[in-house]
Amino acid sequence: MTDVRPTTEAAGGVLQTLFRSEQGGHEQVVLCQDRASGLKAVIAVHSTALGPALGGTRFYPYASEDEAVQDALNLSRGMSYKNALAGLDHGGGKAVIIGDPDLIKTEQLLLAYGRFVASLGGRYVTACDVGTYVQDMDVVARTNRWTTGRSPEQGGAGDSSVLTAFGVFQGMRAAAQTQWGAPTLRGRRVGVAGVGKVGHHLVEHLIEDGAEVVITDVRAEAVERIIARHPKVTAVTDADVLVRTPLDVYAPCALGGALNDDSVAALTATVVCGAANNQLAHPGVEKDLADRGVLYAPDYVVNAGGVIQVADELHGFDFERAKAKAAKIFDTTLAIFDRAKADGIPPAVAADRLAEQRMAEGKAEGKTARATAGQ
Numbered sequence: 001m002t003d004v005r006p007t008t009e010a011a012g013g014v015l016q017t018l019f020r021s022e023q024g025g026h027e028q029v030v031l032c033q034d035r036a037s038g039l040k041a042v043i044a045v046h047s048t049a050l051g052p053a054l055g056g057t058r059f060y061p062y063a064s065e066d067e068a069v070q071d072a073l074n075l076s077r078g079m080s081y082k083n084a085l086a087g088l089d090h091g092g093g094k095a096v097i098i099g100d101p102d103l104i105k106t107e108q109l110l111l112a113y114g115r116f117v118a119s120l121g122g123r124y125v126t127a128c129d130v131g132t133y134v135q136d137m138d139v140v141a142r143t144n145r146w147t148t149g150r151s152p153e154q155g156g157a158g159d160s161s162v163l164t165a166f167g168v169f170q171g172m173r174a175a176a177q178t179q180w181g182a183p184t185l186r187g188r189r190v191g192v193a194g195v196g197k198v199g200h201h202l203v204e205h206l207i208e209d210g211a212e213v214v215i216t217d218v219r220a221e222a223v224e225r226i227i228a229r230h231p232k233v234t235a236v237t238d239a240d241v242l243v244r245t246p247l248d249v250y251a252p253c254a255l256g257g258a259l260n261d262d263s264v265a266a267l268t269a270t271v272v273c274g275a276a277n278n279q280l281a282h283p284g285v286e287k288d289l290a291d292r293g294v295l296y297a298p299d300y301v302v303n304a305g306g307v308i309q310v311a312d313e314l315h316g317f318d319f320e321r322a323k324a325k326a327a328k329i330f331d332t333t334l335a336i337f338d339r340a341k342a343d344g345i346p347p348a349v350a351a352d353r354l355a356e357q358r359m360a361e362g363k364a365e366g367k368t369a370r371a372t373a374g375q
């Protein structure tokens with residue numbers, strides 16, 4: 001037998017994060033292990049104030065278990081805010097599976113993970129995230145009733161990027177209304193950084209609305225696919241060049257951290273609205289944007305179309321019903337800009353306050369007591 005001393009340092013780190021840090025306040029964190037399949041997972045339920053916790057499963061080769069727990073805590077907290085402002089009767093949750101999906105993802109492991117989701121009895125509803133796909137959710141769903149993001153063949157809603165792009169477009173229309181007095185991008189120059197699943201649908205909405213579009217992507221084929229369909233779209237070499245290109249709107253649709261000290265200083269656009277998660281590289285960027293007169297549409301508000309889609313799946317997926325809900329991102333984004341203006345705060349802060357208000361109202365209404373899906 002090897003060393004069996006308890007790893008008190010690591011456990012202390014987790015407990016510190018869970019119960020004592022500013023990130024604290026999570027309702028429940030479940031550490032899961034299935035030795036037969038090699039599954040190690042963390043399921044974090046941040047809040048069920050508005051209903052069952054909903055959020056995807058990230059499958060990622062974390063450097064340590066502590067890092068995985070930290071990520072699950074952060075991501076689940078973010079989902080509480082996103083779901084609250086999306087108008088969903090769902091709290092925030094998230095799961096992470098530790099390991100390289102290319103090396104350890106097996107049917108056996110996904111089934112074991114699904115059994116842990118089942119053990120929560122509907123307090124947590126899962127879906128896809130980085131490293132998991134609709135086909136994986138089809139497998140996870142075989143061992144529980146609380147899995148969304150499945151393939152259409154299995155009764156699921158499939159790829160969520162269509163409604164995510166639609167929601168981002170609604171947020172952008174709200175920003176145009178606030179900045180220029182009309183809810184349209186007609187005649188505006190919009191730069192889209194990252195034309196993958198969401199970005200390329202967003203480009204279609206923009207062209208249909210009469211915008212001039214400039215794109216960039218690290219994958220040449222993604223750029224070529226768009227130019228082939230829309231020869232008037234222009235492309236630049238990278239995101240650094242794009243932010244410096246004369247633009248009305250900048251739409252980060254690739255990775256997080258797009259808005260940092262350098263990009264904000266270089267930005268020519270006066271509206272930022274895109275699909276990427278965690279666009280603000282560090283606290284304070286939201287204020288720098290506001291100080292420069294740039295209207296920032298909070299990422300988690302405008303990119304909620306995907307979670308709206310998977311939440312709809314729980315009731316038997318209806319695309320038009322989900323689309324109608326995603327269309328409300330327009331009103332929510334407008335309300336955030338109004339609140340930001342009234343309170344003299346950046347929109348990102350206004351969004352957090354509105355989400356916290358909705359969660360507090362949910363708690364007062366006693367939704368927590370009914371917080372299990374499908375019961």
Ligand SMILES: NC(=O)c1ccc[n+]([C@@H]2O[C@H](COP(=O)([O-])OP(=O)(O)OC[C@H]3O[C@@H](n4cnc5c(N)ncnc54)[C@H](O)[C@@H]3O)[C@@H](O)[C@H]2O)c1
Binds near residue numbers: 161164193217218303
């Ligand atoms: N798919 C959804 O429903 C959804 C929902 C909410 C949020 N998001 C977020 O939106 C973003 C895009 O998601 P997606 O599903 O379209 O992913 P994707 O992987 O299909 O597309 C991302 C694109 O960005 C490109 N890219 C990567 N690094 C780049 C860089 N440095 N410069 C320019 N291009 C770069 C990639 O080549 C790819 O084409 C992600 O941040 C994701 O977390 C997606």
